[in-house]
Amino acid sequence: MDDMKRAIEGIAQRAAAANAPKEGDYMGDDGLLYCGVCHTPKQCVLELYSKPRKMPCACKCKAREALEAAKREAAERAERLRRRCGVSPDWTFAAAGRSKALDACKRYADRWDEMREKNAT
């Protein structure tokens, strides 16, 4: 077994352990394991080395949990950075009043996704 196959096996085993079947999960007509809560697949079929193979995947509720955990971590990180910089959570654009420079900053922040994308290249 080459290194790539061994790495994929390791990923598959860790994913299987993280998505272990729970009470209420069931086998669908398609032969895949389904979540007993959200009734979406907990497995998908991937073609690995020219052979189809069942692999664990996140059902809707597991994906939602992961997204919420990521949002929580991002909020906690933002709070840690804010505290480290001595920035009060009360310092908002609304509380800052108005000036030409603040208006420009607010427009920049409001269009953050677009600005980040433009400056990423």
Ligand SMILES: [Zn+2]
């Ligand atoms: Zn689910």
